[in-house]
Amino acid sequence: MFGLFIPLIAIGFGFFAGAIIMLFSGNNPMTGYVALVQGVFGDLYYFGETLQQMIPLIFSGIAVAFAFRTGLLNIGVEGQLIVGWFAAVIVGITIEAPMIIHLPLAILGGAMAGALWGFVPGLLKARLQVHEVIVTIMMNYIAMHIVNALIRAYFQESGQRTAFIHDSASLASEFLAEITNFSRLHWGFVLAVLACVLMWFLLWKTKSGFELRSVGYNRQASAYSGMNVKTNIIMSMSISGAFAGVGGAMLGLGTFEYAEILSSFTDYGFDGIAVALLGASNAIGIFFSAFLFGGLQQGANNMQGQANVAPELADIIIALIIFFVASSYLIRWIYSRLQSKKEGK
C-alpha cells in the first residue's frame, strides 16, 4: 500500500508548494495549473511533444533504477547520456548502410559508449572501493568537455552542432508525427516502452537479474551464498550506463538528429534520479513518473505563454517532489501518528 501512497503524497505536496509559490509571486495558481494541464492534453501536438520528452526520461530513469537495485547510486547518467548521444550521432554521420543495419548500429554505438562510461566507476567501486557517486559526478564533466572538444575539432558543421545524421539512422516517424499534429514524436517512444519491458524481464526473469537484486538487498548475504558481488557491481553499472547511452541515442537519432556543443548539462540524467525515485525503481512506476516529469516540462512552456508564469516553476516542483520522496520518513511518521491516534480512540 505504501508503495503507491508515498509518491502520490509527494506529488501532492510538490504541486501544493508550487501553488503557494505562484500565489507569492503574484500569479493565479488556478490559471497557472490550467495552462499547465492544457500544455499537455490541450492539443495533439502538445501531447506528442510530452511523449517525446518522456523518451530520454524513461531511459535515464531505468538507468538510475538499475544501479539502485544493486545498491549503487549512479549520478553519472548525465555523462553516460552525453557520450551515448555523441557516439550514436557519429555512427549516424560517418557510416553509410541500409537502415536495417545502420539504425541498430547507431543505437548500439550509443549503448556501448554509455556502458563504457558506467564501466569505469563500476570497476573502481568493485576493485578499489571508491565511492561511485563522486566518480560518476566527475565523469559527467569529463564526458561533456571531451564531447565538446571532439565536436569542435572534427565534427563542427554549422554553428554549435554537427551535421545531420543520414536518414538510414533516423528514428523520425512520419506516422507518429502526423497523428500528433507534427510534433517531434519518433519511434524512440516504442523503444522506450520496450526498454521498460526489458528492464522488468532482466530484473525479475533472469538469473543475473536475481543476483543484481540480491546484491542490492544484502551484499554480505549474497557474497556468502556464492554470488560474485564485484562482477555484479561492474555489470550493474555497465548495464545502467548502456541504458543511459541509448537514452542519449534517442536524442541524437530521434529528437534532434544531430549532436551539439553543450554549454551546460542537458539535465535529463539528473531528472532520471527523480524519475527512478518517484517510480520506486520499477518499470511501470518509471513509465508513469516519466510521463509526469515530461508533462511538467512540456506544460511549463505553455504556462509561460498563457499564464505568464516562469517555466522554472516546473523545476521547483520536481525538486520538491524529490525532497518529499527522499524524506518519506516524514510521511511514514505522520501516517503512523495518525494510525496510533485512531487506535487510541
Added chain:
Amino acid sequence: MADILQVLYTIVPAALIASTPLLLTALGGLFSERSGVVNIGLEGLMVMGAFSGIVGTLFFESIGFGFASPWMGMLAAIILGAIFSLFHAVASITLKADQIVSGVALNFLALGLSVFIVREVFDSGQTDAISARLFRIDVPLLSEIPVIGSMFFSRIYATTFLAFIVVAIVWYVIFKTPFGLRLRSVGEHPMAADTMGIKVNRMRYIGVMLSGALGGLGGAIFAITTAGNFSAGTIVGQGFMALAALIFGKWHPVGAMGAAIFFGFAQALSISAQQIPGLSEIPQVYMLILPYVLTILALAGFVGKAEPPKALNQTY
C-alpha cells in the same frame, strides 16, 4: 626569462582569482562533510549565493550604498546561503533522507528558484549587470617586493585575501577548538559522540549551515568579481569543482587550499594558454578535465589515498 615572468604576472593573479570561490565553497563543504553530511548540493548553494549576491548588490546600489554595495551583497549571500542550506539539513538530518539525493534536489531547487525569481522580477532570464564592482588592488608594501610582489600581491581582489584568511580560521576552528573536535567526532563516530553528551544532530545542522554560508559567499564572489550579473549559466560546475577540491585536498583546509589553487591554475591556463608560447599546442580540453580526472585518481589512491570522515553519508 623576462617573457616567462611576464606570463607569470598574468597567470598567477588570474589563477588566484579563479581559485577564490572554489576555496571558500570547499571550506564550507569541509564543515558539512566533517560532521558526516555529504554535500553534493554545494553547486546549488553557490547558485543561491551568486543570485543573492547580485540581487543584493543591485538592491543596495539602488538605495545608494555605492561601493559598499557588493560587500552588502556578499553579506546577503552568506545569510541566504545558510538559510537555503536548511533544506538539505532538515531533509538529510531530521527526516533521514538519503544525503546524496537530498543534495541533488538542492541543486535543482536552487537553480529553479533563483531563475524563477529572476524571470518574475526582471522579465528576462538574467539580471541587470551590477555597476558597483570590486576593484583589483595592489597590496601596500607587499606589492613592492621584487618579483613576488607583482605576482601575488598586485591587481588582486580583496576577496582573495579574505579567502586565505578564512583558510587559517577554518584550520584553527577545526583542529584547535572544542567545537572542531566535536564536529569531527560527530563525523567519525556519532554514537560515541552522542554517548559523550554531544548533540549529534545539532552539530550536523551547524556543519551544513556553515557550508551554506561559505558556499553562498563563494558563489557571490564569483558572480560579483567574474560574471557581473546572474543567469542560469553563471554557476556551471564550480560547486562540483569545489567538491573535487575538498576531496582532492583530503578533507583538510590546507589540502583544499592547495587543490583549489591548483584547479584555479588549470582554469586560468585553459583560458590564457593560447597566448603562451609552448602551451598553445596543448588542447584546452586537457586543462578543463584535469580537476575531475585528478579527483578520480585521488579517490582511487593513485595520488595518495583520500580517507573520508568515517560516518560520512550515514544518518544518525
